[in-house]
Amino acid sequence: MLWTLAGALHAGFSALCVALVAAFLLLVCTPVLHQPVRSRLRPLALQEVEQGLSWVLAAQRWQTPLLTSLFMHSSHSVSVTFYASFLPMLFWLGLPELGRDLVLLMTLSLFVGNAIKDLVCSPRPLGLAYGRQRLKFLAADSSDEEVQLNAKEYGLPSSHTLNSLCLNYFAVWYFYDRGLIASGTALALYGLVALWVVWIAASRLYLGLHTPVDILAGALAGLAVLVCFIAVEGLLSRWILHGPAAVLHAALASLVLLRLHPRPMAHTPSFEFTTSFMGAMFGVVAGMALTPQAHQPGVQLAQLWSGAGSRLAGSRLLWALRRLGVGFAAVAVMKEGSKPLLLALLPLLYRFFPLPIRRLWQPPVHNLAAAPPAAAAKQHSAQQVQEEQQAKQRQPRNARQHADGDSANDEALLDRHNGGRQHGMRTRRSAAAAAAAAADQAGGSKQAGQAAAATSGLPGALPPQDLRLAELPHDAQGRPWDVVVTARFFSYAAIGVAVAGVAPRLLDALGW
Numbered sequence: 001m002l003w004t005l006a007g008a009l010h011a012g013f014s015a016l017c018v019a020l021v022a023a024f025l026l027l028v029c030t031p032v033l034h035q036p037v038r039s040r041l042r043p044l045a046l047q048e049v050e051q052g053l054s055w056v057l058a059a060q061r062w063q064t065p066l067l068t069s070l071f072m073h074s075s076h077s078v079s080v081t082f083y084a085s086f087l088p089m090l091f092w093l094g095l096p097e098l099g100r101d102l103v104l105l106m107t108l109s110l111f112v113g114n115a116i117k118d119l120v121c122s123p124r125p126l127g128l129a130y131g132r133q134r135l136k137f138l139a140a141d142s143s144d145e146e147v148q149l150n151a152k153e154y155g156l157p158s159s160h161t162l163n164s165l166c167l168n169y170f171a172v173w174y175f176y177d178r179g180l181i182a183s184g185t186a187l188a189l190y191g192l193v194a195l196w197v198v199w200i201a202a203s204r205l206y207l208g209l210h211t212p213v214d215i216l217a218g219a220l221a222g223l224a225v226l227v228c229f230i231a232v233e234g235l236l237s238r239w240i241l242h243g244p245a246a247v248l249h250a251a252l253a254s255l256v257l258l259r260l261h262p263r264p265m266a267h268t269p270s271f272e273f274t275t276s277f278m279g280a281m282f283g284v285v286a287g288m289a290l291t292p293q294a295h296q297p298g299v300q301l302a303q304l305w306s307g308a309g310s311r312l313a314g315s316r317l318l319w320a321l322r323r324l325g326v327g328f329a330a331v332a333v334m335k336e337g338s339k340p341l342l343l344a345l346l347p348l349l350y351r352f353f354p355l356p357i358r359r360l361w362q363p364p365v366h367n368l369a370a371a372p373p374a375a376a377a378k379q380h381s382a383q384q385v386q387e388e389q390q391a392k393q394r395q396p397r398n399a400r401q402h403a404d405g406d407s408a409n410d411e412a413l414l415d416r417h418n419g420g421r422q423h424g425m426r427t428r429r430s431a432a433a434a435a436a437a438a439a440d441q442a443g444g445s446k447q448a449g450q451a452a453a454a455t456s457g458l459p460g461a462l463p464p465q466d467l468r469l470a471e472l473p474h475d476a477q478g479r480p481w482d483v484v485v486t487a488r489f490f491s492y493a494a495i496g497v498a499v500a501g502v503a504p505r506l507l508d509a510l511g512w
Helices: 002-028 031-060 065-075 080-092 096-120 145-151 159-177 183-206 212-240 244-259 270-290 316-350 355-360 382-404 408-414 431-442 446-454 481-510
Strands: none
Touching: 002 031, 002 096, 002 212, 031 096, 031 183, 031 212, 065 183, 080 096, 080 270, 080 316, 080 481, 096 159, 096 212, 096 270, 096 481, 159 183, 159 212, 183 212, 212 244, 244 270, 244 481, 270 481, 316 481
């Protein structure tokens, strides 16, 4: 009776998690709902962030160089560098099914986390004043570019908490589910994973990157994603084995999710991180379709490392090093060769598409390029100038509409990177945030793109390289965002193909 009840509760909880994740993905794919949801959730998040600042201040009272170093280095376990090193090794050292599942899981985890960040737009506590004390970003002097980029994202939820929970708990569940570890070992590992997730969460408070509400949201989102993924893992395995059909489905899913990703109020690197992992996922699916024989049976580690067979004759360490050397060499060639080629060819390819069509495929980003020179601006048609003026006139109205749902706390938290003079949480909304809100209110229409283009970009940014495309949003190097995003997606897809397709073929040809 108890076992039946426990099974029913587990099934009900799994169904609830699947429903929650599916509902969120549906919300993300419905841009008309983004602004109303943000106007309701954001004031609540801002209030919780303000109340949680005392926790950050309390954590930073324990500041020591040793503790800062420990927290900084442990946070690298949730980074692109770590994933790019760890996940490929699973494919090449006898656990291709686990590697594949973790790539799919982390893609879903990163998308959900980053989409929530850019939907709610809840700021981090960096540089904010609490009473007479200013909260510190203890990694501000770090030379790690990825750490600095992560600090530019919005705060809720904590991606480190979410991703640590998903990756580590799923790995333990996988080994136990496949019978590679005993139940007692699995229980001990689950306990260690819980301690590790708590350590990672504490590091985010200590470093000044998150408040308790961010960590709680990350833990809840991570639990929902993890349980949902475990519930559908068998379906995903069968889907992957469909070969070319799975590649087409992965391409369509990536296109829809990236195109309809929520537009944040100000530019953050979250969408670029999502694009990278989405591209890697697509590449892994494509690579496995090219070499299905290299990924069956799902668990090869027991056979490869059992000592039986000629493949492990000699040193096991030498065997592993040879496979890793070939694999990472293939990845390096694909990575270094694909991105420059894509950045050179894609602008030529996109010239075949007229501007009205290119406007339809504009990623949810903001214009970062400097305004074009006055002489070049005069070449714009009268219709374009009129449309830009209309977009500017809408900005104050839309900004006021957006501000109706926000409190004075909202104004302070939006200027987290400016660090303006403030007591408690009061300051003014920046002009860039108002323009971004107008673009967000306008949605994905032509006026939205022009409203975003009307905003001057980052300090030191370059003007558009092709002035005929000035109305499209550009990055800080003056390149159209649609070109940059497409190049990023397919360059990481090339890495995925190298990991799951090219490297296994090379290893099979070499007999390693």
